[in-house]
Amino acid sequence: MNRLRLSGIAAIAIATTVLFAACGGKQSPGWEFARNMYDPIAYNPDQPNKNFIDGKTAQLPPANTVPVGFDKPEEAYPNTLEGYQAAGSNLSNPLPVNTQTLEEGKSLYLNMCSQCHGLTGKGDGAIVKMQKFPAPPAYGTGTSSRGGAMKDLTDGKIYHTITYGVNLMGAHRNQITPTERWKIVMYVHELQKLQ
Ligand code: HEC
Numbered sequence: 474m475n476r477l478r479l480s481g482i483a484a485i486a487i488a489t490t491v492l493f494a495a496c497g498g499k500q501s502p503g504w505e506f507a508r509n510m511y512d513p514i515a516y517n518p519d520q521p522n523k524n525f526i527d528g529k530t531a532q533l534p535p536a537n538t539v540p541v542g543f544d545k546p547e548e549a550y551p552n553t554l555e556g557y558q559a560a561g562s563n564l565s566n567p568l569p570v571n572t573q574t575l576e577e578g579k580s581l582y583l584n585m586c587s588q589c590h591g592l593t594g595k596g597d598g599a600i601v602k603m604q605k606f607p608a609p610p611a612y613g614t615g616t617s618s619r620g621g622a623m624k625d626l627t628d629g630k631i632y633h634t635i636t637y638g639v640n641l642m643g644a645h646r647n648q649i650t651p652t653e654r655w656k657i658v659m660y661v662h663e664l665q666k667l668q
Contacts, residue, residue, distance in 0.1 A: 579660045618640065
């Protein structure tokens, strides 16, 4: 009986020591469990990676693969002036114009385009104001480098530009799905009305 009580006290003493030892030291992170949640096995996108020839983790999709929700615009409307003109004449926005789509287009535009084109499309985005980038032409008053007024750019021309970019503007076809591109196109038409 006594021996049982003694070992009970000993067990409690050991448990208490372990518990307090775990909390010891102000810098100690305490008792760490699930350490692998801090050091994930998977590579982070910005980490160096020996498995790829260029040493980067973030890779472009292999040629001719199409992510779910994306199309292959290069087949019908290639990244050429002819492709741009053809897209301009043949493509029209398949989405219905309504408040919800316009709001989504606005939010995408603010995230993906406004840093260069400006909050209202006047070509005065944040990086332009910082003098880190030349101003793109204003949607309402500028002139397109491919001819004509920016305010007259059609659905297809804007869609083609988002897809492939033009000169200093990069391509967005890997970041923005076709449906999202059409929502942005709809919102750019609103900005073309601003003087
Ligand atoms: C890195 C800055 C930058 C970003 C981001 C950017 N653009 Fe541009 N964009 C430009 C510049 C610069 C031009 C003018 C290029 C030229 O014609 O030489 C331009 C031109 C355009 C044109 C005119 C194309 C034409 O036919 O003349 C449209 C439309 C356009 N951008 C839409 C967008 C949309 C929509 C987004 C967001 C999805 C976007 N841009 C994101 C810099 C940018």
